[in-house]
Amino acid sequence: MIHTDNMPLIRAIYTDDDVVLSAVKTLREKGMKIKEVYSPFPIHGLDKALGLKETRIAMAAFMYGLFGLAVAVILTAYTMNFDWPQNIGGKPSMTWGANMPAFVPILFELTVFFAAHLMVWTFMIINGLYPGAKEQNPDPRTTDDHFMIEVHSVKGVIDVLKASGAKEISEA
Amino acid sequence: MHYESNVREPLILGDKSYTDITNDIARPIETKAPRLWWIAFSIALTMMLWGFGCIAYTIGTGIGVWGLNKTVGWAWDITNFVWWVGIGHAGTLISAVLLLFRQKWRMAINRSAEAMTIFSVIQAGLFPLIHMGRLWLAYWVFPFPNQYGSLWVNFNSPLLWDVFAISTYLTVSTVFWYTGLIPDFAMIRDRAINPLQKHIYRILSFGWGGKAKAWQRFEEVSLVLAGLATPLVLSVHTIVSMDFATSVIPGWHTTIFPPYFVAGAIFSGFAMVNTLLLIVRKIFKMEDYITIQHIEMMNIVIMVTGSIVGVAYITELFIAWYSGVEYEQYAFLNRATGPYWWAYWSMMTCNVFSPQFMWIKRLRTNLIFTFLISIVVNIGMWFERFVIIVTSLHRDYLPSSWAMFSPTFVDIGIFLGTIGFFFVLFLLYARTFPVIAQAELKTILKSSGDSQKQHHDPNDTH
Numbered sequence: 001m002i003h004t005d006n007m008p009l010i011r012a013i014y015t016d017d018d019v020v021l022s023a024v025k026t027l028r029e030k031g032m033k034i035k036e037v038y039s040p041f042p043i044h045g046l047d048k049a050l051g052l053k054e055t056r057i058a059m060a061a062f063m064y065g066l067f068g069l070a071v072a073v074i075l076t077a078y079t080m081n082f083d084w085p086q087n088i089g090g091k092p093s094m095t096w097g098a099n100m101p102a103f104v105p106i107l108f109e110l111t112v113f114f115a116a117h118l119m120v121w122t123f124m125i126i127n128g129l130y131p132g133a134k135e136q137n138p139d140p141r142t143t144d145d146h147f148m149i150e151v152h153s154v155k156g157v158i159d160v161l162k163a164s165g166a167k168e169i170s171e172a
Numbered sequence: 173m174h175y176e177s178n179v180r181e182p183l184i185l186g187d188k189s190y191t192d193i194t195n196d197i198a199r200p201i202e203t204k205a206p207r208l209w210w211i212a213f214s215i216a217l218t219m220m221l222w223g224f225g226c227i228a229y230t231i232g233t234g235i236g237v238w239g240l241n242k243t244v245g246w247a248w249d250i251t252n253f254v255w256w257v258g259i260g261h262a263g264t265l266i267s268a269v270l271l272l273f274r275q276k277w278r279m280a281i282n283r284s285a286e287a288m289t290i291f292s293v294i295q296a297g298l299f300p301l302i303h304m305g306r307l308w309l310a311y312w313v314f315p316f317p318n319q320y321g322s323l324w325v326n327f328n329s330p331l332l333w334d335v336f337a338i339s340t341y342l343t344v345s346t347v348f349w350y351t352g353l354i355p356d357f358a359m360i361r362d363r364a365i366n367p368l369q370k371h372i373y374r375i376l377s378f379g380w381g382g383k384a385k386a387w388q389r390f391e392e393v394s395l396v397l398a399g400l401a402t403p404l405v406l407s408v409h410t411i412v413s414m415d416f417a418t419s420v421i422p423g424w425h426t427t428i429f430p431p432y433f434v435a436g437a438i439f440s441g442f443a444m445v446n447t448l449l450l451i452v453r454k455i456f457k458m459e460d461y462i463t464i465q466h467i468e469m470m471n472i473v474i475m476v477t478g479s480i481v482g483v484a485y486i487t488e489l490f491i492a493w494y495s496g497v498e499y500e501q502y503a504f505l506n507r508a509t510g511p512y513w514w515a516y517w518s519m520m521t522c523n524v525f526s527p528q529f530m531w532i533k534r535l536r537t538n539l540i541f542t543f544l545i546s547i548v549v550n551i552g553m554w555f556e557r558f559v560i561i562v563t564s565l566h567r568d569y570l571p572s573s574w575a576m577f578s579p580t581f582v583d584i585g586i587f588l589g590t591i592g593f594f595f596v597l598f599l600l601y602a603r604t605f606p607v608i609a610q611a612e613l614k615t616i617l618k619s620s621g622d623s624q625k626q627h628h629d630p631n632d633t634h
Contacts, residue, residue, distance in 0.1 A: 017618075036383055036384065037383070037384040038381055038382045038383060038384075039382050039384070039387065040190065040194075040355075040359065040382060040611060040614060041355075041382075041387075041611040041612065041614040041615045042387040042388075042390065042391050042611075042615060043384075043387070044615070046384055046387070046388075047384060047385075047387075047388040050384055052384065052385055052388055055385075055388050055389045055392045057389055057392050057393060057396070058392055058395075058396050061396045061400075075315060075327075076327045079315055079324035079325070079327065080324070080326075080327050080328070083322050083324065084322055084323065084324060088326055088328050088329075089328065091328055093328070099328070102327065102328040103327055103328075105330075105333035105336065105337065105407065105411050105414075106327055106332075106333060106336055108403075108407055109333075109336040109337050109339075109340045109404075109407065110336065110340075112340055112344060112400050112403070112404050113336075113339075113340045113343070113344065115396075115400055116344040116347060116348070116397060116400050116401075117343065117344070117347060119393060119396060119397070120347045120351055120393065120397070123351070123389055123390075123393045124378065126389070127383075127385075127386045127389060128379065129354065129378035129379055129380060129386075130378055130379070131375050131376075131378060132374060132375045132379075133378055133379025134374075134379055135358065135361065135362070135374065135377070135379055135380070135381055136379055136380065136381025136382075136383060136386075137358075137362070137380075137381035137382055137383075140362035140363065141362070142362075142381075142382055143355070143358045143359040143361075143362045143363075143380075143381075143382060144190065144191055144194045144359060144362065144363065145189065145190030145191045145194065145614075
């Protein structure tokens with residue numbers, strides 16, 4: 001395998017999402033490695049064309065939800081049944097199991113709270129997003145109506161990009 | 173891939189390209205505010221300041237400045253609380269439930285509807301806080317370890333469920349909204365000329381660059397958040413209704429409350445979305461994105477949920493009679509024919525009768541009529557909460573305790589103040605945030621854009 005990390009980058013600008021998608025497919029068929037694709041909106045099917053793995057963030061959210069549920073169980077059991085059990089309105093409070101139906105709303109809300117917030121935090125961290133971060137896209141037009149494919153400068157790549165419908169090609 | 177049946181109405185009108193969408197959505201942020209905006213903002217600001225004055229007076233003097241009495245211990249404050257929470261529900265319904273149902277028409281309205289959700293939940297949250305009287309002790313609602321011999325909050329109480337439900341709802345809605353805003357802030361950042369503006373939007377956009385992996389995760393996060401927000405929004409108004417339903421007051425102690433409150437919340441929320449969007453599309457010239465078709469869809473939802481609410485009212489009456497409980501029967505008879513008959517019949521007229529006009533296509537596609545109905549519905553939904561709360565309380569078990577409620581200027585001032593506060597937030601939002609989720613909208617331009625549809629070759633399944 002060719003070591004590509006130190007190679008200069010080639011940036012190709014496109015103006016249509018379907019053209020980008022077919023260009024990505026062509027490049028990959030020719031065995032050329034794509035470093036990154038920048039687009040103003042999600043292109044349907046691009047992740048598969050690029051060969052990206054499925055994201056596991058939904059599974060992470062599920063785990064966070066379980067954690068939230070556990071927090072809720074511990075919180076309600078400790079405060080209501082262990083630390084200071086009281087007879088409130090004649091509702092059973094001596095065991096957590098008998099008291100549980102009254103805690104369903106809390107169990108549910110905390111599950112959602114932890115799943116949603118921790119998932120969004122994870123999303124921000126793994127994508128390197130934080131307030132004031134430098135913009136990740138090299139060309140400001142790629143949040144408007146332009147698309148960019150970034151490839152390593154291997155032999156013949158410029159010809160492939162030109163043939164695939166790139167409007168501009170530059171070296172970075 | 174971009175195929176869509178030509179029978180469907182286009183969702184984006186006019187000959188738009190991706191850049192046109194960018195320009196149209198950035199325009200309200202980059203240009204000077206129209207005169208109408210300043211007029212609306214001044215009125216809202218005045219109302220807000222008046223409301224803040226009334227809140228300060230209440231906190232300084234005590235809630236005795238309200239019209240409450242020994243019998244009617246809950247009145248406008250809780251009415252306003254439930255009303256505002258209910259309005260908030262439409263935003264989540266539009267952004268989460270319609271996302272799960274793959275309804276593409278949501279894309280033009282979800283951003284503003286979610287903004288409305290957050291701003292109205294803020295208004296709702298004010299009322300329980302003010303009603304505490306001693307606002308500075310508000311943190312007592314959270315389970316903090318404390319010096320009173322580990323006295324904890326009561327997790328058996330629906331009022332505490334409410335604390336958790338509303339807090340979760342407000343914060344989760346906010347992150348859901350903000351996650352969607354990040355790519356759109358990046359768009360504003362990348363075209364900003366003014367360095368200060370560029371700096372502000374750089375902070376707000378978190379450095380978003382639209383990388384392929386980031387978009388893949390973004391879509392997954394949106395989907396999971398929608399999946400979480402859907403049961404969440406249903407739980408919130410269910411729990412709000414349990415504040416009443418788990419009590420033993422005739423007129424409150426009914427099992428129909430959770431679904432009935434949720435339907436009523438959607439009903440009033442969609443009406444408020446219509447009110448706001450009709451103003452936004454006019455002031456900011458968004459007619460090509462928020463089309464008559466969008467308004468019509470909203471009106472259909474209003475009609476359906478209004479009818480559900482109507483069925484719930486009638487079911488309630490029937491069950492009161494069928495239960496054989498004298499107190500329950502009297503509570504409902506008193507609602508319809510007692511001293512508050514006018515509130516009951518205002519509610520019935522506004523909520524059950526007025527949405528039925530939406531069966532007629534000419535009326536539900538008429539903007540002025542829609543605007544009027546949207547206001548009427550919100551008045552009706554305010555009366556619904558007033559009827560449930562005050563008429564169930566004002567005739568206690570003992571006739572010697574019977575009383576009437578009349579609001580003081582402080583009650584009225586705080587209510588008007590929250591309306592002002594709500595519009596101040598919304599108007600500021602409309603001038604500084606992208607009011608339409610433009611990145612999402614661009615994904616449907618090829619399939620649902622007007623001119624793109626016309627040039628579409630039906631044999632091309634690409």
